[in-house]
Amino acid sequence: MAGTRWWFPACRTWPNSHTFWRNQRVTVTGGAGFLGSFVVEKLRERGAAHIFIPRRQDYDLVQRDAVLALLHDARPDLIIHLAARVGGIGANLTHQAEYFYENLMMGTQLLHEAYVAGVPKFVAVGTICGYPKFAPIPFREEDLWNGYPGQACATWQTTCG
Known part of the structure; x- marks a missing residue:
């Protein structure tokens, strides 16, 4: 179909389809945390039956x-990486x-080893804290590198994304 963008070309179904999620083995790192628990809830609503929360x-x-x-x-079949070392x-x-190192190692090692193991899909989530303090609102992806991150805790997020 010309002009159509498919999220997952191999199966030709959209990710919100119960058909897509039914047989997917989804690992959600940080799946018991603030954002992760919401993501897991939405995955279940969409029919995901095989969710692993390490x-x-x-x-x-x-x-x-x-x-x-x-x-x-x-x-x-899919990793959604939301785990992070945080502390306020x-x-x-x-x-x-310490937080920079641990978050860098978690993201880098998980991404690399997932690639080596042949995991077909990997999703990593960033944070708004990675944007410069005076970035124009609404945020745009191209503004991410237009200055130092707004909060000291965001340095690792800009690096690891």
Whole structure:
């Protein structure tokens, strides 16, 4: 169909279709968190029956071995990566290097090992905090690199996205 953009060309169905989600094995890192629990709820509403929500005590995604174990245990068709080390403004300012490292390692290792394992789809979510403090509103993607991030806690988000 000329001019039509399909999200998932191989199956020719839109992601909100119950047919699409019914047989997908979806892993949602951070799926028990603030944003993640909402995403999991919406996936279930759309018919997703196989949702894997790894917990930090079982899979410390900073560690490569834990990432490999997660991929082995979940066998995902799709990963939605929402997990992050956060702690509020005070903690983020006090532990910038630690949070930067842990979030960088989680995102980088999970993306790389998912690629190596042949996971077909990977979605990573950023934050509005990555935009410069004085970016025009409404935000546009091309404004992301027009200055230093507005909050000190956002440095890792601009890097890892």
